[in-house]
Amino acid sequence: QNAVSEAAQKRWTTSDFDVGKPLGRGKFGHVYIAREIRSNHIVALKVLFKTQLHQSQVEHQLRREVEIQSHLRHPNILRLYGYFYDQKRVYLILEYAARGELYKELQKCKYFSERRAATYVASLARALIYCHGKHVIHRDIKPENLLIGAQGELKIADFGWSVHTFNRRRTMCGTLDYLPPEMVKSVEHDASVDIWSLGILCYEFLYGVPPFEAREHSETYKRIVQVDLKFPPKPIVSSYAKDMISQMLVKESTQRLALHKLLEHPWIVQNADPSGIYRG
């Protein structure tokens, strides 16, 4: 039986791990680097406190996150190998991303080169094509939810807000046949929220700030619904990049640039490293 399928069903306990230094704080607890003793495999152990999960009423979200992420297998999606719990805590056994958090890298660089941004956007588009093919929508694509693997490749993490649209289809009173267009559209509609977020992310990679940022939430909300998209004169960005972003940040969700079309866009073709790895 191979290690992975064994990992999926084994009853884990903390004594299976040699827990190392904390990597930082997640939303509901700490994340530690750890070594699974039998396999010597390095993982990240996310420790969540049951009391906090209960207080924030996120248990169902966590169950969905575990259910979804444990079934996804893609080089740009962080693996969730398994989970276990004790009296007070829930433990998630996650893939360790050796080069850490993307948002810290973006803060350090201020903004990325077009080649680095395009390489990251292309690899995220491929990961999202994979997710959407399995009727999974992430719904929370942003720098804070992206980690960097040992080779410099991006990993989408934190599927806390993801949904399996099939469930939504089923929960929509059984058969789809009797639903009016706007409700059927709303189901398709979801898959395109990730295209919008990828457009926001691409803009932030290139300019260092998201496009609709404003001091007040109400101001940001207005700018989003009006799609008040402006490209500042600095840093200098190619018109191909602006063209692609403008095709993604479209109010009508069905008109947004499809992810497979994005991979054929001249900006991606000319700038993205096909391996998804930015070598500088």
Ligand SMILES: CC(C)NC(=O)[C@H]1CCC[C@H]1Nc1nc(Nc2ccc(C(=O)N(C)C3CCN(C)CC3)cc2)ncc1C(F)(F)F
């Ligand atoms: C997506 C989600 C929203 N984010 C998270 O969960 C965050 C919350 C805390 C850590 C991270 N979670 C993970 N982090 C890693 N790797 C990692 C992180 C940080 C560093 C790093 O730069 N330092 C330790 C530095 C080393 C230098 N000192 C000075 C500062 C910290 C190096 C490697 N792998 C897997 C995970 C995961 F996701 F599986 F848990």
